Amino acid sequence: MATPLHISISKKLRHQIESGVYTSGDRLPSEHQLMETYNVSRITARQAMANLVSQGLAIAYRGKGVFVTPQKKVTYSLSSPLVFLEQDMARQGVAFSFESLTFESICAPAEVAVALEISADTPVYLQRKLLRMDGAAGAVDVSYLIAELGQRFAPQLERQMTFPTLAQNGVPIEHVDAMVECTHADYDLSDHLEVPLGHALMVYRYTAYSCDRQPVLHGATISRADRFCYSLSMRAGE
Amino acid sequence: MATPLHISISKKLRHQIESGVYTSGDRLPSEHQLMETYNVSRITARQAMANLVSQGLAIAYRGKGVFVTPQKKVTYSLSSPLVFLEQDMARQGVAFSFESLTFESICAPAEVAVALEISADTPVYLQRKLLRMDGAAGAVDVSYLIAELGQRFAPQLERQMTFPTLAQNGVPIEHVDAMVECTHADYDLSDHLEVPLGHALMVYRYTAYSCDRQPVLHGATISRADRFCYSLSMRAGE
DNA sequence: CGCTTCAACTTGTTATGACAAGTGAGTTTA
DNA sequence: TAAACTCACTTGTCATAACAAGTTGAAGCG
Structure with a gap:
């Protein structure tokens, strides 16, 4: 596959956010859950999350999880x-x-x-x-x-x-x-x-x-x- | 030390950029060079670079290197x-x-x-x-x-x-x-x-x-x- | 009942290792 | 000479592993 795994995972998550599976303030799957769901290493799962955070779609809190950014401007x-x-x-x-x-x-x-x-x-x-x-x-x-x-x-x-x-x-x-x-x-x-x-x-x-x-x-x-x-x-x- | 290694490295690089050691369009040290200079793993060196890229101070090109972003707005x-x-x-x-x-x-x-x-x-x-x-x-x-x-x-x-x-x-x-x-x-x-x-x-x-x-x-x-x-x-x- | 402690979860940091893929210069070949 | 190839160097991707540190709720203690 041409597109990297972490990209396709974050794209899937992004789509889920945009289609309302996860809404404003919702908690996204943990890194461990992503590892099991997509059968990838933690580095890849982590990178996928980092993409979302980098795009401003999510915010990560240590000890709590990654949450969808309140999108209302x-x-x-x-x-x-x-x-x-x-x-x-x-x-x-x-x-x-x-x-x-x-x-x-x-x-x-x-x-x-x-x-x-x-x-x-x-x-x-x-x-x-x-x-x-x-x-x-x-x-x-x-x-x-x-x-x-x-x-x-x-x-x-x-x-x-x-x-x-x-x-x-x-x-x-x-x-x-x-x-x-x-x-x-x-x-x-x-x-x-x-x-x-x-x-x-x-x-x-x-x-x-x-x-x-x-x-x-x-x-x-x-x-x-x-x-x-x-x-x-x-x-x-x- | 309380601050993570990758933060202190990217801070040092940031300071070098701001003080003119590296200027607009210059090539920053490669990941391998950072590993030797600061005696860290590639993950840490890479993270330090990712910080700079994330802050818009640098742009990475595969096969070429990481370069200081032309900062003129x-x-x-x-x-x-x-x-x-x-x-x-x-x-x-x-x-x-x-x-x-x-x-x-x-x-x-x-x-x-x-x-x-x-x-x-x-x-x-x-x-x-x-x-x-x-x-x-x-x-x-x-x-x-x-x-x-x-x-x-x-x-x-x-x-x-x-x-x-x-x-x-x-x-x-x-x-x-x-x-x-x-x-x-x-x-x-x-x-x-x-x-x-x-x-x-x-x-x-x-x-x-x-x-x-x-x-x-x-x-x-x-x-x-x-x-x-x-x-x-x-x-x-x- | 209220407080403390602890265990289970989360993300953060960091190391080692490997292969993929793009770049560029130098070398070889036609 | 000019095109093709090789090789060294670069960043990108991905796996496994371990420990640190913040959060939360449940269990235990006073």
């Missing part, structure tokens, strides 16, 4: 330029909750200083937020705000460093530049986001500008690619 | 709503070329019929395009056009089914809905796009509407996530 609209975590996504059938991980005042790192058009030693507020979806970690947001602009209402920022909070305190956002790209989870990040190594991630980088075209806020939202997609609606006209 | 702007492959990306330091793979007239598949708001048996033009970047396959575009709208200039469409072509022939596009998500290469697709199994892909789905809010064109661009990112620039104001 949450759509985030890029058309209304709000910072990611502020979106009202409750009506998409997933329970969201925010968690402020850290809030501190630091000197701007080089990359951030460039984006905010400030010198590298200017103080900025750094906030890390965690977005939970049905309890599980779904996205991490890291954002930097020029500290001078938020000094007067820092306690409020600590709770929620969002566009409305800024606007209410005299720092309205008029313009947002953003970029969407795809990366992969490395070993360090997998601790925070609870995703396996090599798992695909979407990165949403943004820089928000005030009315006078001065950059105010810069940050990135790193989300699980299997749980998020981005939508937009544009009018033609250059 | 091409930015596609979502702000000017043109169909993906029409963009002028020549100035980003990559040589682009288009290739029309197929052009045929078929009955609209179910999913397409829904998007184009037509019945499932309405004829549509189906075009597949391949975008080459420096010779290598970078993206595949599959688009469907309501056949009735393009009958008069079908030969021209076959060469380039693009927004300007449509506009020149009295079918201007005024509005585009789009969505960006991330998937993974499956075994079938890897043939066409020349990417390894499990490789991350960006999918850009779009539906273009004419002035009277009628859907005209629907399609998707599937691109290598390690070569593409999407940018946008939005004005605030709901």
